[in-house]
Amino acid sequence: VCVLINMRPLTDDETKLLFEKLSKYIGDNLKLLVDRPDDNYCFRLHKDRVYYVSESMMKRSTNFSRKNLISLGTCVGKFTKGGKFRLQITALDYLAPYAKHKIWLKPSAEQSFLYGNHVLKSGLGRITENTSQYQGVVVYSMSDTPLVRSTHDAM
16 A cells, blocks of 8 residues: 555544544444445545545556645545544435434525524424434435534534
């Protein structure tokens, strides 16, 4: 495995923080994200940001010089200066299919949520069973489209 643009594998502590955060949203489906049948995927760290990249893409990227590469793969999140891990919105495409707990919003509540407001109980269309309080959820519209808030605390 080659290391590109100063990308490096995550340390044990970093991997633990990443997997704890991901398991909050996708639970045991974390195995499906890591062990994919189409290719081997891994997580790499570059400037406090964690990228999800296939090993075949990493090998192909060796054709480019380091100064011409800005990033490689999909940014999943970043480590804060305080040592916490925060998910980025770019991880939604990978989290949504494997989400353990989901909430569907009624059309009347979608706009309010997208502008950063809280969701009222009357705005819930459906919710998965056994969703506990403070559980990480993925928010969907009634047409099964994952929604993203306009604020930084979306995930």
